[in-house]
Amino acid sequence: MKTVDMKIWCAILCLGAGGPAAARGEDLTTLTGQTYSNIVVQQFDRQGIFIEHDGGPAQIPFKEILPELRGHYKARSRMPISVETKAREQEDPAGPNDLETLTGQIYRNVVVKQVEEESIRIAHDTGMATVYFSAIPRALHEKYRTGMPVVPDPPPGANDLVATYGQIFRNIEIRRVEPDGLTFHHDGGVTKLWFPALPEELRQKYGYEPAAAWKYQRETAAASKPAPQEAPPVELPAVAAPVLVFGIQAETLPDNKFWVRFSIRNLTDQIQAVQIVPCEKNMAAIIRGKTVDVPASAEGLSQQVVVPEIAPRFLKVTCGAYQTNCTLNW
Numbered sequence: 001m002k003t004v005d006m007k008i009w010c011a012i013l014c015l016g017a018g019g020p021a022a023a024r025g026e027d028l029t030t031l032t033g034q035t036y037s038n039i040v041v042q043q044f045d046r047q048g049i050f051i052e053h054d055g056g057p058a059q060i061p062f063k064e065i066l067p068e069l070r071g072h073y074k075a076r077s078r079m080p081i082s083v084e085t086k087a088r089e090q091e092d093p094a095g096p097n098d099l100e101t102l103t104g105q106i107y108r109n110v111v112v113k114q115v116e117e118e119s120i121r122i123a124h125d126t127g128m129a130t131v132y133f134s135a136i137p138r139a140l141h142e143k144y145r146t147g148m149p150v151v152p153d154p155p156p157g158a159n160d161l162v163a164t165y166g167q168i169f170r171n172i173e174i175r176r177v178e179p180d181g182l183t184f185h186h187d188g189g190v191t192k193l194w195f196p197a198l199p200e201e202l203r204q205k206y207g208y209e210p211a212a213a214w215k216y217q218r219e220t221a222a223a224s225k226p227a228p229q230e231a232p233p234v235e236l237p238a239v240a241a242p243v244l245v246f247g248i249q250a251e252t253l254p255d256n257k258f259w260v261r262f263s264i265r266n267l268t269d270q271i272q273a274v275q276i277v278p279c280e281k282n283m284a285a286i287i288r289g290k291t292v293d294v295p296a297s298a299e300g301l302s303q304q305v306v307v308p309e310i311a312p313r314f315l316k317v318t319c320g321a322y323q324t325n326c327t328l329n330w
Helices: 003-016 067-075 084-088 138-145 200-205 208-225
Strands: 040-044 049-053 058-061 111-115 120-125 129-134 173-177 181-186 189-194 243-253 257-266 271-279 290-294 303-306 314-319 322-327
Touching: 040 067, 067 173, 111 138, 129 208, 189 271, 243 271, 243 314, 243 322, 257 271, 271 303
Parallel strands: none
Antiparallel strands: 040 049, 049 058, 111 120, 120 129, 173 181, 181 189, 243 257, 257 303, 271 290, 271 314, 314 322
C-alpha cells in the first residue's frame, strides 16, 4: 500500500478503533511539520478548517493539509448543513439582527445567551449554536463580546437532540439516514447533521463508520458535478493578430486551485489592452479574468491567473476586435 494511503487509513482508523474508551481526539500534523493535539474540527470554509486543540483555537489552511485527508477533516466538522439553505438558490443577505460568519453561515434573529473568551452561545431561528470568534468578522467582536446574555433556554426534553457542539433541536423526527449523517425535522425546520456532531448513542444506533462516511461524501460530490460539454464552434473575426500569447504553463495547486502562467507579446507599436478570461469546455467563463495593458512592441509581458475549483480548458484572449482561444493542457 502506498505511504499516502497508509496515512489516510491510519487517521480514519484512529477514529473508530478505540471504542468508547477512546475519549481523546486525533492529532493533526500539517505538511509544514506543525502538530495539533487532540483536535476537534469546529467548521470549515474554502480556505481551511477551524479547530480546537490542546493549545486553543486555530485555523489551518487546506494547503497545509495532505490533499487526501482534506475530505476526512471536512467530514468531522461539527457545523450542521441546513437542507433548506442548500435547496435555496440564493439566501437573503444578513439583516441587522442576524450574524453572518466568515464562512458564509447566516444565523437569523440572533440572541446572545452566553459569552466565553473564545466563543459565544446564541439562540437563532433554528435553535442554539456556539460560534467561535475566529469565525466572526473582527468588526463584530466588540458587539458580541459586550452583548448582554439573556436567560438560557430550558433543558432538553425526551424528544430533543443535543448536538456535540451544544445546539438543541426540539421535537426531532428522523427523516433520512445516510452514511455520513441524519436528516431530521424539528421545531425550527429541517436540518442535516453529520455523525461527528451527533450524540454517541445515535452514532452507534445508526452504524456510523468514518471510512464509509468519507467515501459516501466523495462519491456524492463527484456525482453532483455537471457532465463536461464540448466547446461550441466559435466564429472569430478575420482580424490581424495584434498580440501573441505564448509560453503557457498549467499547474494544479493544493486545495483544488489551478494556476496558469503565460506571456503576452505585443506585435504592434501601440499599447494594447488585452483581456484574459479562463473558460470551461463550453467556453463559459469560470472567473471574471483580467485585463492588462501590454506596452508597445513588448517582447513578453509575464502574467498569471489562479482559478478555484474548476480546471479551465481555454484562455479566451480578446484585444479589440481580435479574439483567440488558447487550449490548456493539464
